[in-house]
Amino acid sequence: MVAIPTTIPTFADGDTSLANLEALASAVQFFSSCDVRPMWHFYKTATESLAAATWTTVSYNFVAADSDGVYVPSGTLLGAAQIVTQGYYVTEACAGILAGGAVAGFGTRFLAIAGSSNPNHALASGIVYGQTAGLAPDTANQDAQLCFGSLCPWVLYPGDTIQAQVFCTGAVSTSTASNTSYVKGRFAANFTGYWQRYGT
Amino acid sequence: MTLVLPSIPDIPAGSIVTADQLNDIGSACTFLLNKPMALVNDSVGGQSVGTTYPPTANVSFASKNYDTDGMWSSSAPTKLTIQTPGFYKVWFTIVCASGTPASVGAGLWETTGAGNPAGSGNVIGPFWGTYAEPQATTGARASCMGLWPVYLYAGDSLSLRAYAASNTTTTSNTNPSCLGVEWVSV
Numbered sequence: 001m002v003a004i005p006t007t008i009p010t011f012a013d014g015d016t017s018l019a020n021l022e023a024l025a026s027a028v029q030f031f032s033s034c035d036v037r038p039m040w041h042f043y044k045t046a047t048e049s050l051a052a053a054t055w056t057t058v059s060y061n062f063v064a065a066d067s068d069g070v071y072v073p074s075g076t077l078l079g080a081a082q083i084v085t086q087g088y089y090v091t092e093a094c095a096g097i098l099a100g101g102a103v104a105g106f107g108t109r110f111l112a113i114a115g116s117s118n119p120n121h122a123l124a125s126g127i128v129y130g131q132t133a134g135l136a137p138d139t140a141n142q143d144a145q146l147c148f149g150s151l152c153p154w155v156l157y158p159g160d161t162i163q164a165q166v167f168c169t170g171a172v173s174t175s176t177a178s179n180t181s182y183v184k185g186r187f188a189a190n191f192t193g194y195w196q197r198y199g200t
Numbered sequence: 201m202t203l204v205l206p207s208i209p210d211i212p213a214g215s216i217v218t219a220d221q222l223n224d225i226g227s228a229c230t231f232l233l234n235k236p237m238a239l240v241n242d243s244v245g246g247q248s249v250g251t252t253y254p255p256t257a258n259v260s261f262a263s264k265n266y267d268t269d270g271m272w273s274s275s276a277p278t279k280l281t282i283q284t285p286g287f288y289k290v291w292f293t294i295v296c297a298s299g300t301p302a303s304v305g306a307g308l309w310e311t312t313g314a315g316n317p318a319g320s321g322n323v324i325g326p327f328w329g330t331y332a333e334p335q336a337t338t339g340a341r342a343s344c345m346g347l348w349p350v351y352l353y354a355g356d357s358l359s360l361r362a363y364a365a366s367n368t369t370t371t372s373n374t375n376p377s378c379l380g381v382e383w384v385s386v
Binding site for chain 1: 218219222223225226227229230232233234235237239241265266268291293295332333334335336337338339340341342343345374375378380382
């Protein structure tokens with residue numbers, strides 16, 4: 001867990017406290033470095049089957065950055081983020097589906113679920129946010145991608161999880177963005193989140 | 201509430217660092233720890249979305265998820281009014297009912313306030329527009345995010361406006377229309 005500098009030291013004239021100076025340096029480092037402040041960036045490098053008319057958690061399987069150890073590496077929440085450090089968070093993601101399926105509707109969203117440490121929401125209760133949805137493009141002939149992002153409406157606590165999810169009206173596979181052409185797969189499927197601000 | 205913008209001290213080589221300078225650095229950290237953020241939502245729904253472009257009606261947000269700097273007011277729920285100047289990042293979603301018969305779009309507009317050097321009442325935008333084509337199961341939900349390209353002064357306000365190919369309404373559900381902002385830089 002990252003130590004949030006909730007108490008910023010104050011200095012008096014002639015102050016010789018090395019501890020205060022170190023606390024100030026830690027605070028500056030926290031706010032200026034994503035190696036310290038919680039931030040993650042996951043990618044998806046393999047396709048994944050999606051059942052029709054079901055919200056499915058995207059299994060982001062490659063960790064490019066994860067300063068706070070939030071990545072869920074296995075299980076039903078593979079590819080989700082499990083919060084370690086309390087605070088307000090922003091999440092942004094991109095997910096896509098491969099061409100060839102009969103898909104009428106296509107949507108994406110985030111789902112935050114409260115863990116046992118969250119004092120504001122019951123264990124396992126959830127909130128959907130950042131949802132984008134509508135008529136899919138010509139998925140018979142080309143891939144389709146949606147990028148979505150939002151402030152999480154909740155202050156998150158250690159143990160809370162955030163999933164990026166996809167919904168399709170027809171069974172199809174997620175795309176991974178091979179970047180082989182301008183038209184197909186030009187967006188990399190990814191999931192980014194970062195700590196924004198202290199909150200309770 | 202208006203937060204005091206941080207002032208980072210200049211400490212030349214060879215100088216003796218004063219307590220005031222260190223406390224200024226500490227104040228900057230405190231500011232970042234408590235920086236302005238707001239997220240409000242359309243918890244009521246049923247707002248008309250017309251076909252005129254550019255739209256002139258602002259979407260109303262009846263509820264706030266949070267507001268750390270007094271930007272939202274229940275008496276003026278159609279805007280977020282900047283209290284602390286700076287550059288801001290913005291997010292929004294427009295949600296229309298599953299039965300929405302036609303495509304919907306939305307964008308953000310700014311109205312300058314008295315604190316803006318350009319004067320008050322100037323309307324700027326839209327920036328960060330978005331669009332969705334409805335589908336029977338999913339409805340139409342369009343989201344967008346980005347850095348607001350204009351420096352915002354205290355008193356400036358941001359509003360969401362939507363339009364559609366045929367008249368429709370917003371809908372309230374577990375993920376209603378919303379507008380969020382985050383202070384990012386002086």
